[in-house]
Amino acid sequence: MKKVLLLLAKGFESFEASVFIDVIGWNLVDGDKTTKLYTCGFTKEVTGSFGLKLHVDYLINEIDCNDFDALAIPGGFEEYGFYEEAYHSEFLELIKQFDQKNKIIASICVGALPIAKSGVLKDRKATTYNHKSSIRQKQLADFGANVQKEPIVLDKNIIxxxxxxxxxxxxxxxxxxxTSEKNANYIKEIMGF
Structure with missing residues (x-):
């Protein structure tokens, strides 16, 4: 069983968290049945953007990255305190541990910023939120990433x-x-995309 850890900082973007929950879940039920998702945060109940509350499986200090195959990080809203936890030393250390073990780290939107702040994106290709102003992409560059003008960027083990x-x-x-391209395409099809 491939285990995915969904790392949630307060203020996480609910839609971005939900796609990991759904895709990995759909695969567990209707796909090749080889993936399972677990959630993690600084507190047992993490409040995301717009007041959504999720009860997580693990606290961040309980995680051993050797127990997981991938790390998923949704972005979040500054207005809801996302960076307070996303830039916390324990959050950044966990990212570094996953990268040191060459495990997949998948992020959406500003979820790339704590990855970059951890130092693992230095001199690597990456992207982040780019709407209207490029402030978030500038922050990404300031952390040492080689910012790409593409919607999704894969550099080695980091998305x-x-x-x-x-x-x-x-x-x-x-x-x-x-899993495989065939399996991912099957899940995409049965989800109606």
Missing amino acids: TSWSPATAMGVALLLLKIL
Whole structure:
């Protein structure tokens, strides 16, 4: 069984979290049945953007990255305190551990920023939120990433993307890497995409 850890900072973007939950879940039920998703946060109940509350499976200090095959990080809203936890040293350390083990790290939108802040995107290709102003892409560059003007970027083991519109594409790419292209395409088809 391939285990995916969904790492949630407070203020996480609900749609971006949900695509990982759904794609990995659909695969467990109707796909090749080889993936399962677990959730993690700083507190047992994590409040996302717009007040959505999720009860997580693990606290961040309980995680051993050796127990998981991939890390998924949705973006979030500054207005809801996303960066307070996403930039916390334990959050960044967990990202580094997954990268050191060459495990897949999949992020959506500003979920790329804590990855970059951890140092693992230095001199690597990546992207992040790009709507109207390029402030988030500038932040990504300031952390040392080689910013790409593409909706989804895969550099070695790290997937980054630039908005909620790319969320399903990122989740399906993660599934493809964990299973197969045929299986990911099947899940995409039965989900109606």
